[in-house]
Amino acid sequence: MFDLNKLLRNNIRQLVPYSSARDEFKGEARIFLDANENSFGSPLPTDYNRYPDPMQWKLKYKLADIKGVPPQHIFIGNGSDEVIDVLYRALCNPGVDNVILCPPTYGMYEVSAHINDVVIRQVSLTEDFQLDMPALQQAIDEHTKLIFVCSPNNPTANSINREDIEVLLNSFEGILVVDEAYINFARQKTFIQELTEYPNLVVMQTLSKAWGLAALRVGMAFASEEIIQVMNKIKPPYNISQAAQELALQALENIAQVNEWIRETVIERDKLAASLEKLPLVVKVYPSDANFILAKTIDAKAIYQYLVTLGIVVRDRSRVELCAGCLRITVGTPEENEKLIAALADYKIEVGSIK
Numbered sequence: 001m002f003d004l005n006k007l008l009r010n011n012i013r014q015l016v017p018y019s020s021a022r023d024e025f026k027g028e029a030r031i032f033l034d035a036n037e038n039s040f041g042s043p044l045p046t047d048y049n050r051y052p053d054p055m056q057w058k059l060k061y062k063l064a065d066i067k068g069v070p071p072q073h074i075f076i077g078n079g080s081d082e083v084i085d086v087l088y089r090a091l092c093n094p095g096v097d098n099v100i101l102c103p104p105t106y107g108m109y110e111v112s113a114h115i116n117d118v119v120i121r122q123v124s125l126t127e128d129f130q131l132d133m134p135a136l137q138q139a140i141d142e143h144t145k146l147i148f149v150c151s152p153n154n155p156t157a158n159s160i161n162r163e164d165i166e167v168l169l170n171s172f173e174g175i176l177v178v179d180e181a182y183i184n185f186a187r188q189k190t191f192i193q194e195l196t197e198y199p200n201l202v203v204m205q206t207l208s209k210a211w212g213l214a215a216l217r218v219g220m221a222f223a224s225e226e227i228i229q230v231m232n233k234i235k236p237p238y239n240i241s242q243a244a245q246e247l248a249l250q251a252l253e254n255i256a257q258v259n260e261w262i263r264e265t266v267i268e269r270d271k272l273a274a275s276l277e278k279l280p281l282v283v284k285v286y287p288s289d290a291n292f293i294l295a296k297t298i299d300a301k302a303i304y305q306y307l308v309t310l311g312i313v314v315r316d317r318s319r320v321e322l323c324a325g326c327l328r329i330t331v332g333t334p335e336e337n338e339k340l341i342a343a344l345a346d347y348k349i350e351v352g353s354i355k
């Protein structure tokens, strides 16, 4: 049986959260002398002299509209990185509790675990980049508080089998985080609609990828009200700036433009994959459900360096487990993709072999 109270660290269960001026006075007033702000204004055309809404309600109501999830089920973090950090701090006693990670996957799960002194149990993906279910079941013990599953997965670009995630949701008594940073590009549907089904599910999404707002730092978690309330208690009171809240809200009005970009990206992705497959230096192009492609090459390091000399940067993932020889290539604009393919077509295979 899932019991959030039992999973929480003692200090978090007992935590009395910070109460800000904005929390303590909620009514209508004309004169605000409660937060030591600059009452004259700010040296900007728009006034930023007042502290922002700590709960980001306007933004959450807009997201609720788009996602079909009530606002009380949404947490907004300063990027997904804050969501990951807050989950570790809520659940994992340093040096005692563990998280299960499934490499090759997103690096921040591991870094954030190290920062929080959380024990890491690695259960590598299978050769076809799926969950190793028997090994996962083996790795879970009474100190396992969290499992991160990234789907579509970074850097492998594939979606994780839905049935496997469902088996975990049904059997695991800790919290299962499904990171859907790339869900907008996937054939697989989101797990957001399953929140009512699974009390142990946290779905992560972000405005950094399809929404084109990486610089704003807006990450989201969708979960039960109970989990969201704990996360709210832990986060810094004003974790999302007024500017980020306003700009995100404005961007969310432009859903048609974003959908158009998603369609274009998917078309470009499939074109890019086909072009890459024809190149002699490419050994294998892995199927992608994301806005990037993982390609195995004859010499990732040399090809990476060669591209840099032409002003093109891709990600060398060749040192990552199961990704020997692999480059991770973000789908660019049609012009950018053409330049990349032209550059790779010009690559002299001998160049790569001179060490």
Ligand SMILES: *Cc1c(COP(=O)(O)O)cnc(C)c1O
Residues within 6 Å of the ligand: 078, 079, 080, 081, 082, 106, 150, 154, 179, 181, 205, 206, 207, 208, 209, 214, 217, 218, 219
């Ligand atoms: C890019 C990415 C994110 C987004 O991180 P932000 O901090 O929201 O920008 C989250 N998860 C994965 C797997 C990613 O690749």
